[in-house]
Amino acid sequence: MRPVLGLIITLIVVISGCISQGGENLKLEGKKILMIIASENFRDEEYFNTKEVLEGYGAQIVTASSRAGEIKGMLGGSAIAEKTLDDVNVSDFDAVVFVGGTGAAEYFNNEKALSIARDAYNSGKVVAAICIAPSILANAGILGNKNVTSFPSEKDNIQSKGGIYTGDQVSRDGRIITASGPAAARMFGEEIAKVLGGES
Numbered sequence: 001m002r003p004v005l006g007l008i009i010t011l012i013v014v015i016s017g018c019i020s021q022g023g024e025n026l027k028l029e030g031k032k033i034l035m036i037i038a039s040e041n042f043r044d045e046e047y048f049n050t051k052e053v054l055e056g057y058g059a060q061i062v063t064a065s066s067r068a069g070e071i072k073g074m075l076g077g078s079a080i081a082e083k084t085l086d087d088v089n090v091s092d093f094d095a096v097v098f099v100g101g102t103g104a105a106e107y108f109n110n111e112k113a114l115s116i117a118r119d120a121y122n123s124g125k126v127v128a129a130i131c132i133a134p135s136i137l138a139n140a141g142i143l144g145n146k147n148v149t150s151f152p153s154e155k156d157n158i159q160s161k162g163g164i165y166t167g168d169q170v171s172r173d174g175r176i177i178t179a180s181g182p183a184a185a186r187m188f189g190e191e192i193a194k195v196l197g198g199e200s
Contacts, residue, residue: 026197028059033192034093036113037079038103039066044073045182046130047099053189057197064088066106066113074101085112095196096120100131100151100181107136114140121176126195130179130188137176138163146173149180 033054037047051061065071065081072078090096096116098104107113117140120127129137134150135157137143144162149171158165169184170177170191177195179188 026057026193026199028054028057028193028196031059031094031196032092033059033061033095033097033196034088034090034116035061035063035097035099036085036107036116037063037065037071037081037099038101038106039071039081041074041101041103042071042079042099043101043104043131043182044075044077045185046101046179046188047073047079048077049182049185050097050099050130050189050192053186054193057193059193059196062093066110074103085110085116088116090116090119090123090125093120093125095126095128095192097192098129098133098136100129100133102132104131104133104136107133108139117142124175126175126177126192128177128179128188128192130185131181134158134163134178137178142176146176147171148173148176148178150178151181 063081064083066085068081068084070078071081117137121142131151132154134148135154138158138161146163147166148158148163149166149168155165170179170187172191177191
């Protein structure tokens, strides 16, 4: 019986530790986050896992794409884009998150997407991108002298636009947050949550 009791006490300690570290004081109620996905072939984990983390803290998520409606991810997941990029008003949001996946390349030279990134940055919003999507931020001209990471394929483009490539899973420089790919999606979400919640 004693080993079982010990296990229960250990579990309680671990769980309470997770609660206190996982943001007992981190609340994002009232925060509104725009997640931008490709019109096809967004990366499932980068959208769903990041979204789950942020919603877990109480944030409201709005999904946008170059077309509205149901969109399929690279792994077969399904998301609903409630807005098109043309309908986005950056001032409505506290953060803008660009999701990766092969389809995200459609935004590399999409003036509306680049304008959203610039407007969010210039307005002091949190601007985040994962996988290949940091190249959208690079092409928008907002990564000069910023510490940035991404999927390795984007390293040269980021550096050519003045970014300082770290190669880390997640990098944060001020209110710009970038991540390397699907495996970093939850860490990415946590870092966005910390910045929005005012944690240093």
